[in-house]
Each structure stands twice: as C-alpha cells, then as structure tokens.
Amino acid sequence: MNRQEEAFMKTISMKKIMTFCALAFITAAPVSAQKFENDGKDLINATAWTQTSGEWAALNLQAYQLGKMRLAQIITQEPLTKPRAVVLDIDETVLDNSPYEAHEILSGRSFDQNEWEKWTALAIAEPIPGALDFLNFAKNNGVEIFYVSNRNESERSATLRNLQNKHFPFADNEHLILKTTTSSKKERRRQLSEKYDIVLFFGDNLSDFSDMFYYENGSKPAVQVVKENAYLFGSKFIILPNPMYGDWESALMKQNPGKTNRREVKIRSLNSYSVPKKSVLLN
Numbered sequence: 301m302n303r304q305e306e307a308f309m310k311t312i313s314m315k316k317i318m319t320f321c322a323l324a325f326i327t328a329a330p331v332s333a334q335k336f337e338n339d340g341k342d343l344i345n346a347t348a349w350t351q352t353s354g355e356w357a358a359l360n361l362q363a364y365q366l367g368k369m370r371l372a373q374i375i376t377q378e379p380l381t382k383p384r385a386v387v388l389d390i391d392e393t394v395l396d397n398s399p400y401e402a403h404e405i406l407s408g409r410s411f412d413q414n415e416w417e418k419w420t421a422l423a424i425a426e427p428i429p430g431a432l433d434f435l436n437f438a439k440n441n442g443v444e445i446f447y448v449s450n451r452n453e454s455e456r457s458a459t460l461r462n463l464q465n466k467h468f469p470f471a472d473n474e475h476l477i478l479k480t481t482t483s484s485k486k487e488r489r490r491q492l493s494e495k496y497d498i499v500l501f502f503g504d505n506l507s508d509f510s511d512m513f514y515y516e517n518g519s520k521p522a523v524q525v526v527k528e529n530a531y532l533f534g535s536k537f538i539i540l541p542n543p544m545y546g547d548w549e550s551a552l553m554k555q556n557p558g559k560t561n562r563r564e565v566k567i568r569s570l571n572s573y574s575v576p577k578k579s580v581l582l583n
C-alpha cells in the first residue's frame with residue numbers, strides 16, 4: 301500500500317468512525333424525541349391540529365350550530381311535564397385543554413394527574429368555539445344546562461372559576477356534576493333525567509352519551525354500536541372533535557390483551573391494503 305493509498309484508507313477509517321459517532325449521537329442524543337416515541341400517546345400531531353387548524357374550529361362550530369338548530373326545533377314542540385335540560389361534558393367539549401397537552405409533550409411526559417390538576421387550578425382554559433353561543437341560546441329559551449364531568453371534586457372550585465371567568469351560563473355548584481366514585485356517567489345521567497327532560501347531550505367521548513359504547517371483553521366495538529345507533533347522532537347526541545385522547549385508546553388496549561406498548565398496538569391496528577406490483581400497474 302503506497303502513502304497515497306494509506307492516506308485514502310485513513311480517510312475512509314476516519315469517515316467510518318465519524319459515521320459511527322454520528323449514528324451513536326442520533327441514537328442517544330435526542331432525548332426529547334425518544335420520549336415522544338416512547339410515551340405511546342402520539343400527541344404531537346393531534347395537539348398541533350387542535351391548536352392550529354381551521355378545521356378543528358370549524359368542526360366545533362358546526363357541532364354547536366347543529367345543536368342550536370336542533371334545539372330550535374325541539375322548543376317548538378309541546379314540552380313534557382319535566383323542564384328541559386341540556387347535558388354537556390366539560391373537557392374538550394366546552395373547555396379547550398390543548399395547552400395542557402402541549403405542556404406534557406414539551407415536558408416529555410404522557411398524562412399525569414398531578415400535572416393535570418396544576419393545569420385545571422389555573423382556571424384559564426378557553427371556551428370551545430361555538431359553545432358559549434349555543435349555551436346562551438339554550439338559556440335564553442328556558443333550557444337548563446348541566447355540566448357533567450369526570451373532573452374530581454378537588455377541582456370543583458377552579459372549574460367553576462374557569463367557567464365563570466369565561467361567562468358560561470349556569471356555572472354554579474348545582475349545575476356542575478363531577479365524578480364521585482366512577483367514571484361512568486350513567487348514574488349521574490339517570491338522576492338528572494328523574495327531574496329533567498334531557499333533550500341534547502354534548503361530548504367529545506362516546507361515554508358522555510351512553511355506556512352502551514363502552515368496550516368490555518367480548519362486547520361489540522364502539523364503531524359498530526355507533527353505526528347501529530346512527531339516528532341518535534345529530535338528533536340527541538352532538539359530538540365534538542378530540543384527536544388527543546379518549547376511551548377509544550383504552551378500548552384498543554382491551555382488544556389486545558397482554559400488550560402494553562400503546563404505540564405498537566396502534567401500529568398493528570392500522571388497516572392497510574396490498575400495493576399492486578409495478579408491472580401490474582403498468583399493464
């Protein structure tokens with residue numbers, strides 16, 4: 301090997317070492333990116349869409365305008381013996397918590413109850429587009445409003461403060477029904493329906509409407525139950541967009557017992573198709 305060849309080989313070796321170092325750096329260095337990969341919640345796209353797309357705002361406005369049209373129709377009908385009421389969830393239904401999700405992403409975390417309660421204590425969540433307009437329409441037409449949420453009792457005063465600061469009607473203790481023992485809202489809905497004719501439900505999660513959508517071992521997938529009850533959507537149930545979290549994630553995990561990696565389960569759940577070979581496409 302002459303000196304020129306030796307120098308060339310040294311350069312190659314140096315390049316190999318540098319490439320190895322660079323690869324090692326890429327593998328080890330971007331800690332935050334690794335955390336995003338590992339937290340399994342894939343929140344970045346969902347939160348960016350919620351916070352920056354016109355589509356998110358438009359979908360919410362569309363839902364509340366549909367609710368308004370439906371309520372305008374209902375109040376022309378003869379009332380039942382009970383007063384009319386509308387039941388709404390809070391998070392991602394009347395209040396936008398996407399800044400909390402953004403904070404969790406940038407902190408490299410997934411959901412954390414303590415961090416969540418620090419956020420709700422700030423009482424600064426903005427109203428979901430269209431919510432206030434609809435709720436004032438309901439109030440002005442003699443329809444009572446109940447906020448049925450799975451926030452904890454410890455969050456009651458901050459939640460009320462947030463709703464009051466943003467001028468939500470009926471933002472008082474009587475109309476704020478929080479979680480006591482169970483996340484299921486069935487019993488809370490039942491108690492309300494003893495006194496009120498609940499004409500519309502609003503939520504970002506199917507369990508805001510009925511427990512029939514909950515997935516338990518062997519039960520029908522929510523998509524099927526939704527399709528079988530299509531007539532309820534837009535007439536009694538008004539759903540808001542929330543790509544950041546929901547019962548669908550826990551249902552997916554239940555459908556894959558023994559699996560713990562959410563990201564892997566989601567990837568495996570993707571429904572793709574076979575791409576025809578090039579030659580087939582060219583024929």
Ligand SMILES: [Mg+2]
Pocket residue numbers: 389390391392393503504505
């Ligand atoms: Mg919600």
